[in-house]
Amino acid sequence: MITIWGRLNSHNVKKVAWAAIEMGIEHRRIDMGGAFGFTDDYLAMNPNRLIPTIEDDSVPGGFSLWESNAILRYLADAHAPHLRPEAPAERAQGDKWMDWQFTFAEAQRTAFQGIVRQGKDVNDPQVSASIAATIKLAERFDAALGQTPFLAGKAFGIADIPMGVYAYTFFTLPFERPSLPNMEDWYAGLTARPGYASQVMIPLS
Incomplete structure (x- = not known):
């Protein structure tokens, strides 16, 4: 299960939410940022006060990551390598x-x-x-x-x-x-x- 933290009217959150569907990844999205503000738990994961951040429960011990394009590359490498060229x-x-x-x-x-x-x-x-x-x-x-x-x-x-x-x-x-x-x-x-x-x-x- 992937958790996507961020409000969907953010361009950067849209990237990750769309990618999760393209990759067939089981996921949930939790609103964060903008009118929703930031919780202390969220800021512990991402102190930049920016969105999105993901949590990937498939990684032993848990794994969180921020920066939208880094998230896209990670999700492709981990879950959908066909979307990232090998050459x-x-x-x-x-x-x-x-x-x-x-x-x-x-x-x-x-x-x-x-x-x-x-x-x-x-x-x-x-x-x-x-x-x-x-x-x-x-x-x-x-x-x-x-x-x-x-x-x-x-x-x-x-x-x-x-x-x-x-x-x-x-x-x-x-x-x-x-x-x-x-x-x-x-x-x-x-x-x-x-x-x-x-x-x-x-x-x-």
């Missing part, structure tokens, strides 16, 4: 995009927070600057997906999960986007995955 070059390509996701997230953050959490218009100067920066990165991402259908090669894997979560926000926020055919096709494939639909495609908040 070092392919694995590194996937890891590159998993790390690059934080660049995309930072660019999109002001647009997301401004529109969703602060009620700002897309014409707000800070929001519009964030949108422009995000689109520039999305065009770079689209070009990469023109080379391979998934971020670590020919098959879906954990490398697709971090950007998959942020792609939902990108395509859901109410601003005009250029044609991004490769990213659009990749995203359409993600929306057909049950774990993505149930854990990621929820109202932005």
Whole structure:
């Protein structure tokens, strides 16, 4: 049994909750962070006051881990190795995009927070600057997906999960986007995955 600590409207929690379904891992999720606050027991596991954190009861003596992308790599290695390429070059390509996701997230953050959490218009100067920066990165991402259908090669894997979560926000926020055919096709494939639909495609908040 895996316990996932964190509220589902967090992008980083969505990654892990979706991954657990993709991997067929028995799990439960307990709300933590944001409006739910942090318990002392939680902070003993993760003193950073961030989410998510997991506990894996399958490890003798118990095991907890924080940092969302580290959690994804651990879960794949421990429970679903088919989602993580064996070839070092392919694995590194996937890891590159998993790390690059934080660049995309930072660019999109002001647009997301401004529109969703602060009620700002897309014409707000800070929001519009964030949108422009995000689109520039999305065009770079689209070009990469023109080379391979998934971020670590020919098959879906954990490398697709971090950007998959942020792609939902990108395509859901109410601003005009250029044609991004490769990213659009990749995203359409993600929306057909049950774990993505149930854990990621929820109202932005």
